[in-house]
Amino acid sequence: MNSAASAPGTVRRFVLLLRPSGWLSGAKLWALMPYLYGVVLAAAIIAFNPDLILGPRALDVRATALLPLALVAFGQTLVVFTRGFDLSIGGIISTTSALLASQLTGTGLELAVQLLSLLAFGALAGGLNGLIIARTSLQPFIVTLATWSIWGGVAILFLPQEGGQTSPELTDLVVGNVFGVPVSLIAVAVLFGAWVWLRWSRLVLDFKAIGSDERSAELAGVPVARRKVQVYAISGVFAVLAGIWLAGQFGGGSPTIGNEYILPSVAAVVVGGTSIFGGSGSVAASIAGALALQMIPDLIFVLEISTFWTGFLRGALLLIAVTISSVFLQAARSRL
Amino acid sequence: MRSVALPDLLRSNRGIVAAYGIALALFVVGVLHSPGYASDTNVRTLLLYAAAIGIAAFGQTLCILTGGIDLSLPWTMTGAAVLTAVLAQGDPGRLPWIFALLIVLAVLVGLLNGAGVAYAGVPPILMTLGSHGVLASLVLVYTRGGMSARPPEIMHEWVTSTLLGIPAPVIVWVLIIVLATVMLSRGTIGRRLYAIGTNRSAALLAGVNIRRTLLVPYIVSALSGGLAGLLLMAINKQAFLSLGQPYLFATAAAVAVGGASILGGSGHYLGTVAGALILTLMASLLTLFSLGHAWLNIGYGLILLLALLIATPQSKRV
Numbered sequence: 001m002n003s004a005a006s007a008p009g010t011v012r013r014f015v016l017l018l019r020p021s022g023w024l025s026g027a028k029l030w031a032l033m034p035y036l037y038g039v040v041l042a043a044a045i046i047a048f049n050p051d052l053i054l055g056p057r058a059l060d061v062r063a064t065a066l067l068p069l070a071l072v073a074f075g076q077t078l079v080v081f082t083r084g085f086d087l088s089i090g091g092i093i094s095t096t097s098a099l100l101a102s103q104l105t106g107t108g109l110e111l112a113v114q115l116l117s118l119l120a121f122g123a124l125a126g127g128l129n130g131l132i133i134a135r136t137s138l139q140p141f142i143v144t145l146a147t148w149s150i151w152g153g154v155a156i157l158f159l160p161q162e163g164g165q166t167s168p169e170l171t172d173l174v175v176g177n178v179f180g181v182p183v184s185l186i187a188v189a190v191l192f193g194a195w196v197w198l199r200w201s202r203l204v205l206d207f208k209a210i211g212s213d214e215r216s217a218e219l220a221g222v223p224v225a226r227r228k229v230q231v232y233a234i235s236g237v238f239a240v241l242a243g244i245w246l247a248g249q250f251g252g253g254s255p256t257i258g259n260e261y262i263l264p265s266v267a268a269v270v271v272g273g274t275s276i277f278g279g280s281g282s283v284a285a286s287i288a289g290a291l292a293l294q295m296i297p298d299l300i301f302v303l304e305i306s307t308f309w310t311g312f313l314r315g316a317l318l319l320i321a322v323t324i325s326s327v328f329l330q331a332a333r334s335r336l
Numbered sequence: 337m338r339s340v341a342l343p344d345l346l347r348s349n350r351g352i353v354a355a356y357g358i359a360l361a362l363f364v365v366g367v368l369h370s371p372g373y374a375s376d377t378n379v380r381t382l383l384l385y386a387a388a389i390g391i392a393a394f395g396q397t398l399c400i401l402t403g404g405i406d407l408s409l410p411w412t413m414t415g416a417a418v419l420t421a422v423l424a425q426g427d428p429g430r431l432p433w434i435f436a437l438l439i440v441l442a443v444l445v446g447l448l449n450g451a452g453v454a455y456a457g458v459p460p461i462l463m464t465l466g467s468h469g470v471l472a473s474l475v476l477v478y479t480r481g482g483m484s485a486r487p488p489e490i491m492h493e494w495v496t497s498t499l500l501g502i503p504a505p506v507i508v509w510v511l512i513i514v515l516a517t518v519m520l521s522r523g524t525i526g527r528r529l530y531a532i533g534t535n536r537s538a539a540l541l542a543g544v545n546i547r548r549t550l551l552v553p554y555i556v557s558a559l560s561g562g563l564a565g566l567l568l569m570a571i572n573k574q575a576f577l578s579l580g581q582p583y584l585f586a587t588a589a590a591v592a593v594g595g596a597s598i599l600g601g602s603g604h605y606l607g608t609v610a611g612a613l614i615l616t617l618m619a620s621l622l623t624l625f626s627l628g629h630a631w632l633n634i635g636y637g638l639i640l641l642l643a644l645l646i647a648t649p650q651s652k653r654v
Binding site: 132136138139141142143145146147148149150152153154155156157160263266267270276277306308309310311312313314315316318319322323326 | 407452456457458459461462463465466467468469470472473474476477480481585588589592597598599628629630631632633634635636637638640641644645
C-alpha cells in the first residue's frame with residue numbers, strides 16, 4: 001500500500017530476526033500461522049476437556065461443524081485470489097435451502113435430478129456475477145452485494161420463514177456413513193484433496209495472475225473475462241453445496257441462513273493468510289482458518305463463559321491474524 | 337489536489353443527477369398509483385425514514401470516499417439504542433449523561449476502527465469486519481441476548497415533533513446535509529478525503545497527514561450511526577437487537593446508488609441523500625403494490641445494479 005501504513009519498528013525488527021534462520025524464515029512461518037491458530041486453540045481446549053478434541057466422536061462432530069464454512073471458504077478463496085469478493089453466496093445458500101425445504105423434496109432419481117439442477121443454478125447465478133463483473137468492470141463487492149440482496153429475496157419468495165421439510169433421503173445422504181466413515185469427514189478430506197490436485201493447475205494460476213496484476217495477466221494471454229465468469233460460477237456451486245448440506249443436516253430450510261456465512265467465509269480466508277489484495281494464498285489454509293473459527297464455540301464451552309462472547313473471540317482472532325499478516329507483509333516488502 | 341465545487345460536481349458526476357432522476361420517477365409512480373401519495377402526512381413519513389438511512393450513511397459516505405467501508409455500523413446503531421434504553425430506564429433526567437457517554441463511546445469505536453486502518457495498515461473491510469464481531473458480541477453480552485427495552489417517552493415526542501410542518505429529525509438531517517456539503521465541497525478536510533481516496537501516494541506527497549485524516553471518517557461513522565440508532569429507537573418506541581441489521585446494506589447501497597465509487601475518490605454526500613430517498617421510496621412503493629419483503633430485497637438489488645450501470649461511464653470503470 002504505502003509507507004503511511006508501516007508496522008511498529010520493534011515488531012519489524014523481530015520479524016527480520018526470523019529471516020536468516022533457515023526453514024523458519026518469515027515467509028514460511030507466515031504460511032504456517034493458520035495451522036498454528038488451530039493447534040493453539042486445540043491445545044487450550046484439551047487443557048480443559050480432552051474429550052472435545054480427542055474423544056471418540058470428536059472428529060465427526062468437528063467435521064460436521066466445519067463442512068459448510070469450509071465449502072463456502074473454498075469458493076471465496078478462489079474469488080479472493082482474483083482480487084474479488086463474493087457476498088452473493090449468502091443469497092445463493094439461502095435460495096438453495098429454501099428450495100430444498102419447499103419445492104425440491106423428491107426421492108430417489110428425482111432427488112438426484114433436483115440436486116443437479118440446484119448445482120446448475122449455482123453455476124448460473126455465480127456465472128452471472130462473473131459476467132457482470134467482467135463485462136462492466138464494476139466492483140465485485142458492490143455487484144455481489146446487489147445479487148446477494150436479489151437471491152435473498154428469491155429465497156423468501158419460496159420459503160417466507162424458517163421451516164419446511166426436506167426430503168428425508170437428503171438427510172440420510174449428508175449425515176450418513178460410508179464404510180463407517182461419516183460423510184462430513186470424507187467431504188472435508190475431498191476438499192483438501194481437491195486443493196492439492198488443483199493448486200498448480202492452469203485455472204488457479206490464472207486466478208492468481210488476474211489478482212496480482214490484471215493487465216499483465218491479459219497481456220500474458222490469460223483469458224481474463226472467461227476466468228472471472230468461471231471463478232464466480234465455482235463459488236456459486238460451492239455455495240449451493242453448502243446450502244444442500246445445511247438443508248439436509250437440519251431437515252428443513254431457512255430463507256436467511258446464508259447470511260450467517262458471508263462474513264465468516266471472508267474471515268476464514270483472511271485467518272488463512274490469503275491477502276485480500278489478490279494474487280496469493282491457499283485454500284487449505286482457508287479451511288484451517290475456518291477450523292480455527294469453528295473451534296471458538298468449543299473454547300467458550302470449556303471456559304464456561306456466555307456463548308455471546310463467540311463473536312468477540314472470532315473478531316479478535318480475525319484482527320490478530322490480519323495484523324500478523326500485515327506485519328509480515330510489510331517486513332517482507334521492506335526486505336525487497 | 338482537485339477541488340469539488342458543486343456545479344462541477346453535478347456536471348461531472350452523472351451518477352448523482354441520475355439518482356435524483358430515479359428518486360423523482362419513483363415518487364411520480366407513487367402519485368400516479370394513488371393521489372394520496374403526495375399528501376403531507378405521507379411525504380413526512382417518507383422523509384422521516386429517509387432521514388434514518390441518510391443520517392446513518394453520513395459516516396459511511398466519508399469512509400467510502402477514502403476507499404474504505406464501515407461494516408461495524410449496524411452494531412454502533414444497535415449499541416447506542418440499547419445502552420440508552422437500558423441506562424435511562426424511562427427517566428428523561430438521565431438522558432444528558434447518557435448522551436455524553438454515547439459520544440465518548442462512539443469516538444472510541446471510531447478511533448479503534450480508524451487506528452486499525454490508519455496506523456496498523458489493516459484493510460478497512462477486515463478491520464471493521466473484526467470490530468463488527470466484537471461490538472455485536474459486547475451488545476449481546478450486555479443484554480444477555482434478548483431485550484426490547486423502552487426509551488423515555490420524551491424521545492418519541494422529540495422525533496414526532498415538527499417545526500413549520502417539517503419533522504424534527506428531517507431538520508437534523510438537513511443540517512447534516514449542509515455540514516457535509518460544506519465539508520466536502522468547501523473544506524480542507526473534504527479535499528484531503530478525496531485525495532486519499534483518489535491516490536494515496538500522491539496525497540502523501542502533497543502533504544496530507546494520511547493517518548490523522550483517516551481517523552475522521554470512522555469517528556464520524558460511529559457518531560452518525562449512533563444518532564441514527566437513537567432516531568430509529570425513538571420512532572419505534574423500543575430498542576431491539578436487530579435494529580441496526582438492515583443498515584449495513586442500506587447505507588452501502590445508498591452511497592453506491594448515489595453515484596460514489598466503492599474504490600474511493602469520487603461521490604458526494606448529496607448523492608447518498610438521493611440514494612436514501614430511492615431506497616425509502618422503493619420500500620414504500622412495494623408496500624403500496626402489496627408486495628412483501630421478498631420483492632423489496634429483489635428490488636433493492638436490481639436498483640443498485642441499475643444505478644451502478646447508469647452512474648459509471650464505461651471509460652471510468654476501473
